[in-house]
Amino acid sequence: MYQVGILTASDKGFRGEREDLSGKVIREILRNSDDFWDKEYLLLPDNQSMIESALIQWSDELHLDFIITTGGTGFSHRDVTPDATLHVIHRKTPGIPEAMRKMSMEITPRAMLSRAEAGIRGNTLIVNLPGSPKAVKETLEYILPTIKHGLDILLDKDGECAR
Numbered sequence: 001m002y003q004v005g006i007l008t009a010s011d012k013g014f015r016g017e018r019e020d021l022s023g024k025v026i027r028e029i030l031r032n033s034d035d036f037w038d039k040e041y042l043l044l045p046d047n048q049s050m051i052e053s054a055l056i057q058w059s060d061e062l063h064l065d066f067i068i069t070t071g072g073t074g075f076s077h078r079d080v081t082p083d084a085t086l087h088v089i090h091r092k093t094p095g096i097p098e099a100m101r102k103m104s105m106e107i108t109p110r111a112m113l114s115r116a117e118a119g120i121r122g123n124t125l126i127v128n129l130p131g132s133p134k135a136v137k138e139t140l141e142y143i144l145p146t147i148k149h150g151l152d153i154l155l156d157k158d159g160e161c162a163r
Helices: 021-031 048-061 081-088 095-105 109-113 133-154
Strands: 002-009 036-044 066-070 118-121 124-129
Touching (some): 021 036, 021 066, 048 066, 048 124, 066 133, 081 124, 095 109, 095 124, 124 133
Parallel strands (some): 002 036, 002 066, 066 124
16 A cells, blocks of 8 residues: 655645645545555645745655645646655656646646656655646546556555565
8 A cells, every 4th residue: 555645735735725625635535545545635835945845854754655745736836746746856757747638638728837856865756736626536546456556566566576
């Protein structure tokens, strides 16, 4: 079972002005899977250094297998989640956000405005999801089976431990 951290970036959510519905959607999807366990959860403001610190701690100290972020992937000056992700990862995994955008473009042309990124830090996969609960559900359900395969490879679940 893969250990997952869920990080929501939202100024309004952090201030208590909005409920984190996207984080709840992620938790529901993970809890309906036999392969993923939502071990950590954090709601932060749209602050790049705070997001970076959390991603580094969860990767390097807690050794989470998979970190899912939600929010902060748009065009607003406060949308810094992809920037934080790019700053902390060691290797990009461009196929994941490309696939999410391609799938989402079949639903709405606004998907082309997503700046979502994905990458690997050590043995942790980090993926940025949109902030909308509907888009989170659509994209996470689409990528999760392939993410499991990618984590199997990254963590060498066939016998030769990668850690």
